[in-house]
Amino acid sequence: MNKKRWLFYAVNGLGLGHLTRLMGLAHQLRQRSPESQFLFLTSSEAESLLWQEGFASVKVPSQAACRRSGLNYSTYVCLLHTVVTNAISAFRPHVLIVDTFPAGSAQELLPVLRWEGRRVFIYREQKSAVCGEKWFQDLLAMYDLILVPHTKGEVELPVPPHVPVEWAGPMLLRSQMEALDPKQARSRLQLPLEGQLLYVGFGGGGDPEYEQLLAWVLAQAECLPQWQFVCARPPLGNISAVAANLSNAPNVQQISYYPLAECWGAFDAAIAAAGYNTAAELLHNGIPTIWVPLPRQVDDQVCRAQRIAESQAGWMVNPYDSETLRATLLQLNDASVRSRVAAKAKQIVTGNGAAYAADYLLSWIRS
Structure with a gap:
């Protein structure tokens, strides 16, 4: 029952927030379910930290790396969509956990959000001009559960009415x-x-x-x-x-x-x-x-x-x-x-x- 395959998806950012939150959650899940399988799929340029924390990962290029290396955007998007789709198809996760960007950085997650399996979104505080938009709310509606890494009442976050929401409190890599x-x-x-x-x-x-x-x-x-x-x-x-x-x-x-x-x-x-x-x-x-x-x-x-x-x-x-x-x-x-x-x-x-x-x-x- 507990032998699940967990896939964590984190895009690259100016910092390590997306990756760190997911590593903190994966760390706690592994302690409770060591027989499970854990895989990270990420465009973060700090993917070596996953190896340091003992997690396997599949690395895709970040937009920043593509700009520096001369790849044009259309090539980047084609590469990103292909690798993400194939990696998730091969791993066949029971649970997909996505942080902050519900469709990924270039809508690469849209196809897989309709696949079999459970989908969890880590809904960190965001500017209302972003999370209040209809397209963002429509994306949230494609998830089975929303986890909010804040204390209940700390922030106001709009959510679709039918998606379960759980307030977990701030997620840390180490307590x-x-x-x-x-x-x-x-x-x-x-x-x-x-x-x-x-x-x-x-x-x-x-x-x-x-x-x-x-x-x-x-x-x-x-x-x-x-x-x-x-x-x-x-x-x-x-x-x-x-x-x-x-x-x-x-x-x-x-x-x-x-x-x-x-x-x-x-x-x-x-x-x-x-x-x-x-x-x-x-x-x-x-x-x-x-x-x-x-x-x-x-x-x-x-x-x-x-x-x-x-x-x-x-x-x-x-x-x-x-x-x-x-x-x-x-x-x-x-x-x-x-x-x-x-x-x-x-x-x-x-x-x-x-x-x-x-x-x-x-x-x-x-x-």
Whole structure:
């Protein structure tokens, strides 16, 4: 009964959100149903992370890779549709789980949404101008179940009336219970065991402004010698140029590690983009964070950062607003302020919705 074939579909993005959410869910399903088969079908350019997490995958080119290699769009679409259709046909999944884009990035999923098998859509918060459109709602109607990776009431999402909806809560790759303690995390990341560490990051690295944003924040390092600024090398980006320019700054350091969800305890505070996964992880681990919302086509980072700030669980600073950034960084010097903000953050994301979603899916598929 439990020997099911699960196929997870994730398109490439500016970050790792689609892939990370699905890996978190697959991780929990595998713990509960180790006899099942799991396959990822993805255009993410970070597919090596699937191998690292122990999952098999079929990789198709991303639109970004095709543009860089000179493939025209019609060739890309033909290739994408052919590979996706053949891969799903060969694997014959009992359950197809799709994140954020119900038809894929170029409508490549439309044919298979009519095939035999159960279809589950991970419905992350999206801008109303996108998810409220009739074509989007018609696509959702082709699914058998909608899983919402938010706490019920946190966001408003339109859904077709006849499709079952389950609110799972924020889905994490690792919960705090699976993470390292602060000392272990600092050792794992080869960071100083003493002193105040400030994480600086802006997603998975696909944003063309990543280096510029990082340079903007690290320009404040000289004025705050009491903080060690730690920037991660993102899987989808290359910040070596910025790191080289700041190599002489004594309180700037670069790390390379995935998944950081295991090591958030190393940091006393953070400056980060307000993407879904980063927000969920930092809030869950109680890291006082300055949120810098970035413009996205689908994800409303401004709305998310505003909700967090209104809950006094962090601060919101607009990109390149240096004056507000400096003033907010000074607040982080107060340990009592950090402690108060950390407690508020933990109240927003109390558990791992991926665990709840896995339990629900296994019960649902048996029924």
